Amino acid sequence: xxxxxxxxxxxxxxxxxxxxxxxxxxxxxxxxxxxxxxxxxxxxxxxxxxxxxxxxxxxxxxxxxxxxxxxxxxxxxxxxxxxxxxxxxxxxxxxxxxxxxxxxxxxxxxxxxxxxxxxxxxxxxxxxxxxxxxxxxxxxxxxxxxxxxxxxxxxxxxxxxxxxxxxxxxxxxxxxxxxxxxxxxxxxxxxxxxxxxxxxxxxxxxxxxxxxxxxxxxxxxxxxxxxxxxxxxxxxxxxxxxxxxxxxxxxxxxxxxxxxxxxxxxxxxxxxxxxxxxxxxxxxxxxxxxxxxxxxxxxxxxxxxxxxxxxxxxxxxxxxxxxxxxxxxxxxxxxx
Numbered sequence: 001x002x003x004x005x006x007x008x009x010x011x012x013x014x015x016x017x018x019x020x021x022x023x024x025x026x027x028x029x030x031x032x033x034x035x036x037x038x039x040x041x042x043x044x045x046x047x048x049x050x051x052x053x054x055x056x057x058x059x060x061x062x063x064x065x066x067x068x069x070x071x072x073x074x075x076x077x078x079x080x081x082x083x084x085x086x087x088x089x090x091x092x093x094x095x096x097x098x099x100x101x102x103x104x105x106x107x108x109x110x111x112x113x114x115x116x117x118x119x120x121x122x123x124x125x126x127x128x129x130x131x132x133x134x135x136x137x138x139x140x141x142x143x144x145x146x147x148x149x150x151x152x153x154x155x156x157x158x159x160x161x162x163x164x165x166x167x168x169x170x171x172x173x174x175x176x177x178x179x180x181x182x183x184x185x186x187x188x189x190x191x192x193x194x195x196x197x198x199x200x201x202x203x204x205x206x207x208x209x210x211x212x213x214x215x216x217x218x219x220x221x222x223x224x225x226x227x228x229x230x231x232x233x234x235x236x237x238x239x240x241x242x243x244x245x246x247x248x249x250x251x252x253x254x255x256x257x258x259x260x261x262x263x264x265x266x267x268x269x270x271x272x273x274x275x276x277x278x279x280x281x282x283x284x285x286x287x288x289x290x291x292x293x294x295x296x297x298x299x300x301x302x303x304x305x306x307x308x309x310x311x312x313x314x315x316x317x318x319x320x321x322x323x324x325x326x327x328x329x330x331x332x333x334x335x336x
């Protein structure tokens with residue numbers, strides 16, 4: 001009889017907010033599959049938000065987060081055993097880069113699961129003819145299925161932990177009585193951002209329709225406030241008003257709660273976009289260079305607009321008119 005696993009190691013290159021939200025169903029499934037195990041989350045090449053802003057959402061699910069472990073960066077790592085010779089019952093490698101996989105395999109283990117090389121090093125393998133999915137969320141859930149032998153369905157809605165006081169704070173920032181349309185103009189890099197002037201033009205159209213534009217700016221985008229205020233003086237900035245974002249450390253729970261106050265939102269492919277998606281608000285999601293099939297937000301009411309459908313891969317190819325039309329469609333009642 002196989003012993004119950006007491007230690008599990010999950011390897012990722014790094015975690016940003018957007019992909020960490022896509023990985024949450026995997027994390028919850030992992031804990032459900034191994035309720036007594038010590039679960040270690042290893043970010044081999046950079047940092048993980050599970051050690052920072054996302055820590056409250058994985059409390060009780062992950063026992064240990066190791067960041068910047070320098071695993072998978074240089075072939076000389078093959079000359080030693082990583083993590084000081086620690087041993088794990090199960091290692092789940094979530095990536096497919098040869099060097100990182102070979103180095104990770106040198107960590108002492110009982111069971112090793114990795115998609116690299118069509119699972120060539122894996123102790124457990126998928127059935128013949130299996131194709132690795134494009135969706136990041138489905139990729140991780142498939143790896144968990146292979147590791148556990150149990151079915152891990154894709155969730156229709158994402159479960160998450162949130163401070164019970166947060167929704168009331170969001171309601172104070174965006175009180176009842178107005179129709180709020182949210183805009184998240186930032187992202188992890190400027191190539192993923194729709195031009196700010198196009199967000200402003202779209203926000204003006206909402207004013208003309210009697211709605212209130214709400215700008216959700218993270219700490220990296222606060223310098224954009226001045227330009228937005230010139231173009232849309234009536235816009236609200238709930239995360240900057242009374243320093244609300246700083247006061248609560250720009251916690252994802254606050255952005256999710258603000259999203260629940262919106263009638264519809266527009267976002268680039270970004271962490272904020274994923275937060276808005278799981279808040280339940282209808283979302284218009286803008287994609288350029290990144291692949292929707294891999295990074296698609298978890299939304300029950302999602303409209304995807306891709307730059308490629310308008311002539312190129314860069315975000316500025318997306319016109320304003322289809323975004324405004326998508327907002328109107330999301331706000332229109334369904335046909336009887």
